[in-house]
Amino acid sequence: MRRPVTVLGALALVLAGAGTASAEPPLEVTEQITDAAGLLGTGAPAAEQAVADLAAEDDLDLYAVLVPSFDGADPGEWAQDTARQSGLDETDVLLAVAAGESAYEYGYWVADDFPLSEVDLDRAVTAEVEPRLAAGDRSGAVVALASQLQDLAATEEEAAQQEAPxxxxxxxxxxxxxxxxxxxxxxxxxxxxxxxxx
Incomplete structure (x- = not known):
């Protein structure tokens, strides 16, 4: 498995140390959006449409899992364990977000043979996804990641065409x-x- 990526929000360590009754262990996801706690709010339809468009246009599946807390677990490892339990493969991306009122944590997972550049994906997440999570815009973060994956897929396709015109x-x-x-x-x-x- 490719190294899972872990990011802690500004007050995430405080949240993790305090613990919460709403903590979730890694789980098997069966839908592209898993948000039992309703953390996406009114932005849920936009997030669902974004991941559906990505799957239809680029054959990439983005899975977003939002929970109140990882219960002190490393976010990247939590994402990796969830991807493993869910049987995700090389065309899948898993974004795991734990969000409280004043803190957030997130990690994401892709397989070793994921077709897009890991460096470009890391850059896109840092530039587009993390700021939205920091601002509390969770649905915007999901939409932004789907959009960035579409852009990266288009760039890869263009490069391939230039190599074999x-x-x-x-x-x-x-x-x-x-x-x-x-x-x-x-x-x-x-x-x-x-x-x-x-």
Whole structure:
């Protein structure tokens, strides 16, 4: 498994030390948004639409799990254990968020063979996801991560096309064109040979 990423919010250590009756152990997720405590609030539909669009357009599945507390567990390890229990694979991303009134923690997980750049993903999470969580905008964080994954997928696809600019259909057309030219040249050569013998 790829190293899980862990981030602690400004007062997360205080929250973890205090403990809470709402702490959740790692769990098996069956839906892309798991938010039993309603931490997404009115932004839940936007988050659900964002992960659905990502899956439809880029064949990547973003799973967001929001709980009140990790009960002192390392957020990255919590995310990794949840991904393992859920049977997630190389095209999946798991974002785990524990949010209280004045603190947050989060970690995320991707597999070793995740198709996008780990460096770019780390940068996107730090720049786009973490500030929204710090501001209490949990649904915005999920939407931002889905958007960043779409952008990264588009960048990877563009780079692949530049490395191999000819598509399979283009190659077939070129081969077909060369074959037609060779056949025409062969027939013309035979015709000229026949005319010379006459």
């Amino acid at each position: 000819w598509s399979a259909s283009t190659i077939i057309l070129i081969i077909g064109g060369v074959a037609v030219v060779l056949l025409a040249a062969h027939l013309l050569s035979r015709r000229r040979s026949s005319t010379t013998r006459s």
